[in-house]
Amino acid sequence: MSKTIFITGASKGFGRLWTEALLERGDNVAATSRNTGNLEDLKAKYGDRFLPLQLxxxxxxxxxAAVNAARSHFGRVDVVINNAGYGVFGAVEEVSEENARQIFDTNVFGTLWVTQAALPVLREQGSGHxxxxxxxxxxxxxxxxxxxNATKFAVEGLSxxxxxxxxxxxIKVTIIEPNGYTTEFGGESAIYSDPISAYDALRTKLSQNQQPGLYGRPEATVPAVLKLIDSENPPxxxxxxxxxxxxxxxxxxxxLDTWKSWNEISVAAHG
Structure with missing residues (x-):
C-alpha cells in the first residue's frame, strides 16, 4: 500500500535520494526545500503524486502552512521525515554567535516546528511515523x-x-543516526568559522586521521530507509x-567506566 510522506530538505543529498526512491515505488511525496527549482523534474515526471513546497x-x-497543504493535497500524511539541516565547522571558541544561533534555528527549532505542525494531523488520524x-x-x-554536535544532541533528547x-x-518516532557519507555535508551548504591559530594543530591531526572507507555511499541508505518506513514496529x-x-x-x-569509578562520590552527593 502506498504511503504519503512529508520530507524536508529534499532538493539534494539524502533528501533527494529518498524522495526519488519513494516516488519510484509509488508513494506520494510532499517535498520541501528553500529552492524548489531543483525539484521541477520530479514534478514533471510524477505529476500529482509529487507536491514540491518552498519552505x-x-x-x-x-x-x-506547508504541512496543512500536504494534508489538503493528499488527504493524509503517514510519514514525516525531518531531514533538513546543515553543519558548522569550527572549534567551540571559533563559532560566532550568529552562526551558532542560525544552526540551532534550522537543526533544532526547524525540526521542532515541523514536528509540532505534524502532530495534530497524525493524532487526528490515530497513526503516523x-x-x-x-x-x-x-x-x-x-x-x-x-x-x-550540540544541535544533534538536542534532536536526540527532543525525539x-x-x-x-x-x-x-x-504515532511512532525513529531517530536516524548516519555516520559520515559522501554527501555535500561539508560543501556549499556548510559554514566554516574564522580559524584561531591555536587550533591549527588539531585540524591538521583530524585531517591526517581520515581512514579509507570511513564515509559511506549515500545511495546505500535507500533500502534501509524504505524498510524503516514500511516497518510496523520501527526502532x-x-x-x-x-x-x-x-x-x-x-x-x-x-x-560507564568513568561513572563507576566516581560512583562512591556520586552516591555520597545524594545526601
Missing amino acids: DITNKQQVT IIQLSSVLGVWTLPNLGIY ESLASEVSDLG LRLFLGKVGLARTEQVYAEK
Missing part, C-alpha cells in the same frame, strides 16, 4: 564540530521524549553505516 523551516507559520535525522554525532562527539509522549496515540534509533555501533560501544564503555 524555510525556521519560519513556524510557513511550516504549519515521525523520522528525525540526527547523526552519530548526536550520540558521541568529534572536535571541530561542537556546535553541530526520545516525544516517542514516549505519543506512543499511546498511534526508536537506527544507525546508518558501519561506524556507529562499533564507536558507540567503545564510547559508552568509557563513559
